[in-house]
Amino acid sequence: MISNTLLICKASHRLPSIVIIGLLFLVTAFNGAVADTYKKPIRVLIVGGGSSHDFDRWYKKVDTQTLEKRKFSEVRYTDNTDSIAHYLQDTDVLYLTNNQPIPNKEARKAIFEFARQGKGIVLGHAALWYNWQDWPEYNQKLVSGGSRGHDPYGKFQVNIVDSKHPLTRKIKSFSLEDELYYFKSDASGPGIKVLAEAVNPEKGERFPSVFIINHPEARIAAIALGHDGAAHELKAYQRLLRNAVSWAAASQ
Incomplete structure (x- = not known):
């Protein structure tokens, strides 16, 4: 220059x-x-696996393609939760999507240490459920809540309520077919800031759909959408995911 x-x-x-x-x-x-074009790609670890979702198709394949486009990220995918602690050593952003158990104590400890160090975490769809009764600290401290139910799979509206935040900037409200999660914040957790709401088409009830967790050290973003291709192949979802990873990585 x-x-x-x-x-x-x-x-x-x-x-x-x-x-x-x-x-x-x-x-x-x-x-x-x-x-x-040549800036260093963000190193992302996607953790998948579990029930009721095609993790290999939508997270391992499609989300990986979304994140690696134009060398935005370098993605490693695993459904072996015992390997989390090992892989986190070379990770900028941890993207949890799984509902399978994480029974390994070292893996659980590594996730919390990752957050304590101020690293980035993105929580996707199934990882926002109350999955693990033997690990309540996960939902309380990292998710600040969770979902115990959802609407039958169908079409609903997602309204952007904060268009100035980096996660939702330049994204307009949209509709899609998905599972509308009944996410509820836990008052004993750090709290959340809602960026987009899902609206029940019949009752008009609103639930957090895209939000950040007010964690004291880490940058944690959450996207409650993502049951299948209707979400993962949607341009608005793909932009949300890339924005979430970019924002989460910015703390480093």
């Missing part, structure tokens, strides 16, 4: 000032685009 700018400056006595300003703008934009 410096050499290009010098060339423009040397020629400045032969060019109108408005042309010089325009050339400088183009050089700056070009160099910025190159820098963005």
Whole structure:
């Protein structure tokens, strides 16, 4: 960029000032685009596996493609929860999507230590359920709540309620077919900030659909959508996911 700018400056006595300003703008934009293209990808660990969802198809395959597009991220996927502690050593953002148990004490400890260190976490769909009665600290401290039920699979509206937050910026309200989770915040947890709400089409009830957890150290984002391809292949969902990972990684 410096050499290009010098060339423009040397020629400045032969060019109108408005042309010089325009050339400088183009050089700056070009160099910025190159820098963005070759910036270091975000290292993401996706943890999947469990019941009632096709984790391999929608998380291992489609979400990985969404996140690795244009070298935005480098993704590692595992459904072996015993491997979490090992993989977190080389991870920027942990993306939990599983509803299978995490019985390994070292894995549980590593997740909480990851959060304590101020790292990024994204919680997807099934990971926002009350899955594990023997691990209440997960829902209380990392999720600040959870879901114990949902509407039958069907179409509903997702309304953006905070369009200025990095997760939802430039995303308009949309509709899709999915499971509308009845997420409820736990008053004993750190609390949440709702960015988008899912609206029950019959009763008009509203539930958090995209939100962040007010964790004291970590950046934790949550997306309650994601049962199948109607969500994962939707442009709005894909942008939300990339925004969530970008925002979660920004603390580092």
